[in-house]
Amino acid sequence: MVDMGMGGSVTSVSAMHSEVGVENALLEVRGLRKEYVTGRGRLQLFDGLSFTVQKGELLAIVGASGAGKSTLLHILGALDAPTRGALYFASIPLNTLNSRQAADFRNREVGYVWQFHYLLPEFTAAENVALPLLARGEARKSAEKKALAWLAEVGLADRAEHQAGELSGGEQQRVSLARALVTEPRMLLADEPTGDLDAETADRVFSLIQRVHASHGLTSILVTHNQELAGRCDRVLRLEAGHMEEDFAKTGKPQAGLSETRVI
Ligand SMILES: Nc1ncnc2c1ncn2[C@@H]1O[C@H](COP(=O)(O)OP(=O)(O)O)[C@@H](O)[C@H]1O
Ligand SMILES: [Mg+2]
Numbered sequence: 453m454v455d456m457g458m459g460g461s462v463t464s465v466s467a468m469h470s471e472v473g474v475e476n477a478l479l480e481v482r483g484l485r486k487e488y489v490t491g492r493g494r495l496q497l498f499d500g501l502s503f504t505v506q507k508g509e510l511l512a513i514v515g516a517s518g519a520g521k522s523t524l525l526h527i528l529g530a531l532d533a534p535t536r537g538a539l540y541f542a543s544i545p546l547n548t549l550n551s552r553q554a555a556d557f558r559n560r561e562v563g564y565v566w567q568f569h570y571l572l573p574e575f576t577a578a579e580n581v582a583l584p585l586l587a588r589g590e591a592r593k594s595a596e597k598k599a600l601a602w603l604a605e606v607g608l609a610d611r612a613e614h615q616a617g618e619l620s621g622g623e624q625q626r627v628s629l630a631r632a633l634v635t636e637p638r639m640l641l642a643d644e645p646t647g648d649l650d651a652e653t654a655d656r657v658f659s660l661i662q663r664v665h666a667s668h669g670l671t672s673i674l675v676t677h678n679q680e681l682a683g684r685c686d687r688v689l690r691l692e693a694g695h696m697e698e699d700f701a702k703t704g705k706p707q708a709g710l711s712e713t714r715v716i
Contacts, residue, residue, distance in 0.1 A: 478639065478671040479505040479528065484537035486523055497523055498694040501537070505673065510665050512682035513675045514699070515691035521675045522643050524691065528673060529562045529641045530554045541639070559588050563632030563670075565661075567644040569624040571631070573617025577603055580616050581630045588635070602630035606660060622653035626660065633664060640665065640672040647677060654678065 484501040487494055497520035505511055515521050526532035527539065530546050539546040541561065549557060571580045581599035586592065603612050606626040611619060616627060625645060632640060645661065646654035658681045665672045674685060682688045688699035 476506050477504045478507045478509075478542055479673075480538075480540040481505075481528070482538045482540075484524075484527065484539070485535045486520065486527065486532075487535045496694060498691065498696070499536075501696045503689060503696060505671055507671055508669060509671055509687065510662065510685045511673045512685035512688045513673060513691060514677070514679070514682050514688060517677075519691045520694075521691055525641050525643050525673065525675055529564060529639075530557050559584065559635060561637050561639055563635065563637040563640045565625070565628050565632050565640070565642040565645045567647040569616075569628040571616035571624055571627055573615065575616055576613050577608060577616055577619065577623075577627045577630075578612040580627055581634050584631060584635050598634050599630070602634045603627070605664065606630045620653075621649050622657055625649065625657050629657075629661065629664065633668065633670075636668075638671060640670045642672065642674045644675055644677060646681065654681070658684065 481504070482502050485496070485499040487496040489495075501524070513521055513524065523532060527534050530549065533547070541557070544557070546554070546557070571577075572583075575583075578596060578599045581602055582592075582595040585595035585598060600609070600612055603609055606629055608623060608626055608630070611623060611627075616624060619627065629645075632642075640661075642661065646657050649657060661672070661674070662684065664670070674682075676682050682699075690697045690699055
């Protein structure tokens with residue numbers, strides 16, 4: 453809410469959209485196709501993907517290397533555009549956003565965690581976490597305060613002034629999770645967030661993601677190779693041969709319309 457003075461207020465555009473959005477769905481994907489045209493011809497990654505991600509859901513996307521998982525995640529986060537199909541975030545049609553609106557959408561609504569943390573190694577953990585807030589024009593004091601609160605939340609209050617490059621792999625992923633969430637997005641997208649960590653550290657970082665997902669009411673989509681970690685999510689979708697299959701072992705029942713052109 454933006455205070456208008458004199459007791460009046462306006463609701464943010466995204467909040468208004470969420471009020472008119474499809475009940476309980478945060479993300480709707482309809483008939484998604486992605487192809488790349490390269491010097492060696494046309495490469496179709498997937499076609500006819502249709503699925504809904506519910507508010508509060510922790511969804512895993514699995515599939516072989518090269519299946520198009522990262523590309524799909526980029527499209528879901530408005531970092532890339534589909535060749536065909538429609539995407540709605542709280543009823544906002546993402547396809548229709550211009551590049552400035554897409555950047556604003558990403559900054560406000562989406563937190564990203566990548567396999568490799570992409571922290572600035574010479575900057576402190578607190579500076580790295582504060583950066584997305586400074587990028588959107590927030591005052592330094594307020595950004596620092598929020599960064600420290602998030603570092604405490606991921607268990608790194610005592611590492612705030614350490615250079616990011618001096619932290620362990622697990623600590624760096626915790627910092628990148630804090631950086632992803634410091635702007636209070638509604639959706640968390642994570643691409644193999646534990647892929648570069650040893651099994652024990654991966655387990656701890658995954659548990660942390662689960663905890664903040666629940667405590668902040670996030671809607672989260674995780675790409676992972678790790679079947680055991682995928683099994684701890686609410687639902688597992690498998691991207692295979694250009695189509696999306698639900699891992700029925702998890703839920704026992706299929707979601708209708710998952711992949712319109714699915715061939716079994
Ligand atoms: N910009 C691009 N141009 C052409 N091909 C691409 C591009 N980006 C990715 N690809 C190809 O698309 C396929 C899927 O990539 P990716 O989405 O990274 O898969 P995954 O994350 O499942 O391993 C790969 O074969 C990759 O080489
Ligand atoms: Mg990938």
